Amino acid sequence: MIEKIHHLLKEISEVTAHNREEVEQLRLKYLSKRGLVSVLFDDFRSVPAENKRQVGQQLNELKNRVQEKIDSLKATFETTDEKPPQPSDLTRPVSGVPGTRHPLSIVRNQIIDIFGRIGYSVTVGPEIEDDWHNFSALNFPPEHPARDMQDTFFIARDPEILLRTHTSSVQIRTMEQNQPPIRMIFPGMVFRNEAISARAHCIFHQVEGLYIDKDVSFADLKQTLMYFAKEMFGEKTKIRLRPSYFPFTEPSGEMDVSCNICGGVGCNICKHTGWVEILGCGMVDPSVLENCGIDSKIYTGFAFGMGIERITMLKYQIRDLRLFFENDVRFLKQFTGAL
Ligand code: DAH
Numbered sequence: 001m002i003e004k005i006h007h008l009l010k011e012i013s014e015v016t017a018h019n020r021e022e023v024e025q026l027r028l029k030y031l032s033k034r035g036l037v038s039v040l041f042d043d044f045r046s047v048p049a050e051n052k053r054q055v056g057q058q059l060n061e062l063k064n065r066v067q068e069k070i071d072s073l074k075a076t077f078e079t080t081d082e083k084p085p086q087p088s089d090l091t092r093p094v095s096g097v098p099g100t101r102h103p104l105s106i107v108r109n110q111i112i113d114i115f116g117r118i119g120y121s122v123t124v125g126p127e128i129e130d131d132w133h134n135f136s137a138l139n140f141p142p143e144h145p146a147r148d149m150q151d152t153f154f155i156a157r158d159p160e161i162l163l164r165t166h167t168s169s170v171q172i173r174t175m176e177q178n179q180p181p182i183r184m185i186f187p188g189m190v191f192r193n194e195a196i197s198a199r200a201h202c203i204f205h206q207v208e209g210l211y212i213d214k215d216v217s218f219a220d221l222k223q224t225l226m227y228f229a230k231e232m233f234g235e236k237t238k239i240r241l242r243p244s245y246f247p248f249t250e251p252s253g254e255m256d257v258s259c260n261i262c263g264g265v266g267c268n269i270c271k272h273t274g275w276v277e278i279l280g281c282g283m284v285d286p287s288v289l290e291n292c293g294i295d296s297k298i299y300t301g302f303a304f305g306m307g308i309e310r311i312t313m314l315k316y317q318i319r320d321l322r323l324f325f326e327n328d329v330r331f332l333k334q335f336t337g338a339l
Contacts, residue, residue: 001040001047005058008036012066020077023070030066037063103335104205104324107312108187111207114231118224120185120209125170127189131160133169137291139247146247151193153202163191167208168248171284171303174210175292180299181213187308198320205308210284212294212301218251218283221302225255225281232311233260240275249282249303261317269317276314279306 012030017023030037040059047055101109112122125133140147150165170186186208194200211220222241229237238258246252256277259270266272281304286296309321316335318324323331 001043001051001055002058004040005055005062008040009062009065012062012069015069017073017077020074023073023077026073027070031063031070037066100333100335102324102332103312103316103318104308106335107315108205108207108308110232111228111306111308111311112185112187114228115185115209118227120183120211123170123174123184123186124188125164125167125173125186127164127191128155129162129164129169131162133172134162134164134166137172137288138168139285139288139291144247146245153191153193164188165192166190166305167206168303168305170208171210171248172288172292175212175289175294180294180301182301183211183213185209196322198322201309201321201325203325204321206305207308209304210301211303212284212289212299214299216300216302218302221281221283221304224302225279225304229255229257229278233257233315236263238264241281244280244282246280246282248285248288249280250285252280252282255279255281255304257314260314269314269319278311278314279304281305 008030015026017026027035029035032038037059040062044052044055044059116122134152135147136142152165153163155161155163167186167188167190170188174182174184174186188206188208189203190206191203194202196202209224211224222239225241226239229239236258237260240256240258241253242256244252244254254277256275258264259267259274259276261267261269262274264274266274270276281302284301284303289296289299289301309324312318312324313321
C-alpha cells in the first residue's frame with residue numbers, strides 16, 4: 001500500500017496537461033469514484049489496525065497533492081486559452097441607476113406617490129388628440145374665446161387633429177370608459193404654440209386629477225389640495241383659493257401656495273406677494289359629465305391640473321424653464337432623487 005502511494009506521489013508530481021480537457025481526464029483518472037486515489041481509499045479498509053495511522057496520513061497527503069496539482073493546472077488554462085466567462089444574461093440591468101433622474105421625472109414621481117397614498121391611480125392618454133377630447137367635450141364650443149387661451153398646434157392643417165394643449169383631455173377619455181367612482185391622476189406632456197422664454201415653453205408637462213363619486217363637494221377638493229401642498233412643499237405650507245374661470249369646471253378656482261422660498265415674507269419669485277400660483281381646479285361642470293355618459297344628477301366631482309415645471313421650479317428654486325430641456329449635465333447632475 002505504502003509503495004503504491006509513493007508511486008502515485010511521484011507520478012502526480014511529474015504529470016502535466018496541455019488543455020482543460022486533459023486536466024479533466026487527470027481528475028477522472030485520480031479522483032473520480034473509480035479513480036486511482038479513490039481505489040486506494042477502498043483498500044485502506046483492509047490495512048491492519050496497527051498500520052492505519054501511518055498509511056492514513058500518507059493517503060491523505062496523496063489526495064491533497066493530487067487535488068492541488070489538478071487545481072493549479074486548471075487555473076493555468078482558465079487564464080490562458082479560455083475566454084473570460086460571459087455573464088449569463090447580457091440584458092440584465094446593472095445594479096443601481098446609472099446617472100441621475102431628470103428633475104421633472106423626480107417631481108412627477110413624487111406627485112404620483114403623494115396622490116397614490118390617498119387612493120389615486122395613474123392613467124395616461126394620447127399626445128395627439130382630436131377636437132372633441134381636447135376642447136368640445138370640455139365645454140369649449142367652436143369659436144369660443146377660451147380656445148385662444150391655449151395656442152394650439154394642429155396636425156397637417158386639419159382643425160380636428162391637434163397636439164393636446166392640456167391633460168384635461170384624459171379626463172374625458174377616462175369618464176367615457178369608466179363609471180364612477182373614479183379617482184385618478186393623469187400625468188403627461190402637453191404642447192402650446194408659445195414663444196420660448198425663461199417662463200414659457202412650447203412643450204411642458206402637466207398632471208391632471210379627477211375625482212367623481214356621489215356627494216363629492218368643494219370641501220373635499222380643498223382638503224385634497226391642502227394635503228397635496230403640505231406633502232409637496234412641507235408641513236408649514238398654506239394654500240389660498242381664488243375664483244377663476246375654466247369652461248369645464250363650475251365653480252373654478254386657482255390655487256396659490258405660500259412661497260416656500262421666502263416663507264411668505266415676499267421675494268422676487270413670488271413677486272413680493274408671498275404667494276405662488278400652482279394649479280387650476282374646480283367642480284366638474286355637469287354638462288361635461290353628461291358629455292361622457294355620466295349621470296350628473298347622481299354624481300358630482302372635482303378636477304385639478306398643475307404644471308410639473310412650475311412645481312419643480314418652486315421646489316428647487318430654478319429660475320429658467322429652458323434648463324429642463326437643454327440636458328446640460330452640469331444642471332442635471334445636481335438632482336439625486338430616490339424615486
Ligand atoms: N387644463 C387647465 C390648463 O391647462 C388646467 C386645469 C384647470 C385643469 C382646472 C383642471 C381644472 O382639471 O379643473 O390650463
